[in-house]
Amino acid sequence: MGEGQHHAEYSNYQGDLSKEETLQLLVDSYEAVSNDTRNWVANLSNASSLVWHAYHSLKVPVNWSGFYVINPTKPEEELILGPFQGKVACQIIKFGKGVCGTAVSSQKTQLVANVNEFPGHIACDGETQSEIVIPIIKDGKVYGVLDIDCLALEGFDEVDVEYLEKLVTKISESNDF
Amino acid sequence: MGEGQHHAEYSNYQGDLSKEETLQLLVDSYEAVSNDTRNWVANLSNASSLVWHAYHSLKVPVNWSGFYVINPTKPEEELILGPFQGKVACQIIKFGKGVCGTAVSSQKTQLVANVNEFPGHIACDGETQSEIVIPIIKDGKVYGVLDIDCLALEGFDEVDVEYLEKLVTKISESNDF
Numbered sequence: 001m002g003e004g005q006h007h008a009e010y011s012n013y014q015g016d017l018s019k020e021e022t023l024q025l026l027v028d029s030y031e032a033v034s035n036d037t038r039n040w041v042a043n044l045s046n047a048s049s050l051v052w053h054a055y056h057s058l059k060v061p062v063n064w065s066g067f068y069v070i071n072p073t074k075p076e077e078e079l080i081l082g083p084f085q086g087k088v089a090c091q092i093i094k095f096g097k098g099v100c101g102t103a104v105s106s107q108k109t110q111l112v113a114n115v116n117e118f119p120g121h122i123a124c125d126g127e128t129q130s131e132i133v134i135p136i137i138k139d140g141k142v143y144g145v146l147d148i149d150c151l152a153l154e155g156f157d158e159v160d161v162e163y164l165e166k167l168v169t170k171i172s173e174s175n176d177f
Numbered sequence: 178m179g180e181g182q183h184h185a186e187y188s189n190y191q192g193d194l195s196k197e198e199t200l201q202l203l204v205d206s207y208e209a210v211s212n213d214t215r216n217w218v219a220n221l222s223n224a225s226s227l228v229w230h231a232y233h234s235l236k237v238p239v240n241w242s243g244f245y246v247i248n249p250t251k252p253e254e255e256l257i258l259g260p261f262q263g264k265v266a267c268q269i270i271k272f273g274k275g276v277c278g279t280a281v282s283s284q285k286t287q288l289v290a291n292v293n294e295f296p297g298h299i300a301c302d303g304e305t306q307s308e309i310v311i312p313i314i315k316d317g318k319v320y321g322v323l324d325i326d327c328l329a330l331e332g333f334d335e336v337d338v339e340y341l342e343k344l345v346t347k348i349s350e351s352n353d354f
Contacts, residue, residue, distance in 0.1 A: 008241075008302030011264035033265060039248070041218055042258035042268045049265045064185075071216070081219035083260040087188035088210060088226045091219045125185030 007033070011049055013057035023163035026054040031170055040069075040175040044144075045083035047171060051148060052085040061151040062086075063128060067136075068093055068100050069144035069177070079104065082144060090124040098122035103133040103145050109161055113154045130155040134168045136177075143177040184210070188226055190234035200340035203231040208347055217246075217352040221321075222260035224348060228325060229262040238328040239263075240305060244313075245270055245277050246321035246354070256281065259321060267301040275299035280310040280322050286338055290331045307332040311345045313354075320354040 010029045013022055029050050034043045048066045055062040066084020071077070071092065079093040079100060096105040098121055103110045110133040115121045118131075128149040136143045146168050150156065187206045190199055206227050211220045225243045232239040243261020248254070248269065256270040256277060273282040275298055280287045287310040292298045295308075305326040313320045323345050327333065 006300055006303045007267050008264035008304070029265075033268075036268045037257065039250075039257050039268070041246070041260070045243070045258055045260050046265045046268070049261070049263065053264065066222070069218070073216075080214065080216050081222055083218070083222050084226070085262055086226065087185035087230065088206075088223045090184050091210075091213045091216070091223070123183055126183045127185070 007046075010046075011053040013054055015057055017057070019058055019159055020163070022054050022058055023159070023167075026050050027163060027167050027170060030167055031174075034170070034174045038174065038176045040177050041083060043171070043175050044069075047146075047167070048083050048085045051146070051167075055148070055150075060155055062148055062155070063125060063151050064089065064147070064149040067144050067146055070142065079144065084147075086149070087125055090122060093122060099131050099133050100145050100147050103135045104142050107135055107137060107142060109134045109165060111156055111158075111161055115149075125149065127151055129153045132156040132160055132164065134161075134164050136168050136172050138172040138177070143172065143175075146171070184223075187223075188230040190231055192234055194234070196235055196336055197340070199231050199235055200336070200344075203227050204340060204344050204347060207344055208351075211347070211351045215351065215353045217354050218260060220348070220352050221246075224323075224344070225260050225262045228323070228344075232325070232327075237332055239325055239332070240302060240328050241266065241324070241326035244321050244323055247319065256321065261324075263326070264302055267299060270299060276308050276310045277322050277324050280312045281319050284312055284314060284319060286311045286342060288333055288335075288338055292326075302326065304328055306330045309333040309337055309341065311338075311341050313345055313349050315349045315354070320349065323348070 051065040064086035067082035068079035069082045071080035112131045130150045134146045228242040241263035244259035245256035246259045248257035289308045307327045311323045
């Protein structure tokens with residue numbers, strides 16, 4: 001970070017960038033910010049903020065961006081809430097349940113155009129219409145998920161998948177879970 | 178939580194409550210939400226959201242609400258960033274440095290009307306004007322701090338101290354750090 005630059009400035013995306021440029025800047029900013037520590041709570045907290053501000057600069061009505069991680073007290077069964085931006089969220093999600101739980105059990109990104117049509121969708125917020133969830137995988141093991149909710153239907157597409165998977169790869173490499 | 182209520186609804190404070198009523202609701206909502214788990218990451222993530230939405234319902238221009246916790250790799254020396262709402266933040270704060278570090282070393286709430294006049298203030302965001310920091314103490318030991326920043330001078334007063342200290346007492350009781 002340059003002399004005199006505040007950490008908060010990483011959240012100030014320019015409004016005139018393309019979607020691809022904004023999401024690449026998100027990936028690059030995460031890499032810069034996470035350089036100081038391998039503490040996952042600190043890095044995932046800043047990552048939630050970077051994701052939130054990137055999508056808001058693109059005028060995508062994201063209402064929740066954050067993480068669920070493997071619950072250390074039930075590591076074979078469930079996710080527990082991690083750092084996020086947005087409204088209060090459900091604490092526990094069982095593997096295989098809802099969009100997040102499906103991302104864990106399938107180890108695959110879930111791109112959901114309409115959450116109301118997703119079997120077993122868990123509504124932490126009844127206003128959410130679409131969602132994307134990317135599993136954080138290292139050496140074949142899932143450590144958690146990046147979860148982003150949107151107030152609009154079809155809030156995310158293959159471009160989001162491409163860049164958010166890049167972000168999550170960086171997250172899996174830069175943290176000790 | 179009532180049948181059919183979403184977790185997100187805890188973030189929806191009514192705009193016509195007094196400051197005291199809103200802050201008491203914040204304390205009560207934290208107690209309800211944290212009832213499910215003693216996992217500190219999950220509970221502090223939801224607490225950050227409750228604080229953010231409480232102050233925004235009161236039209237207080239809070240630009241950051243969240244936590245720093247004792248860095249597990251340097252527990253005698255420094256705080257590390259925990260869950261928060263707002264823009265990207267500094268990861269590490271040394272004990273005794275800035276408003277947060279002073280709250281740890283003094284074990285006392287810091288109510289700062291103008292951060293620019295606080296000796297050794299650490300500016301994660303140059304736009305912050307006032308700040309309140311409450312240490313999380315259990316059995317005489319500090320586990321972290323609740324930190325709230327405001328874009329206005331004198332954003333907080335003795336009413337905030339009273340209710341936020343109640344909140345932090347609940348936080349210290351309801352989590353395994």
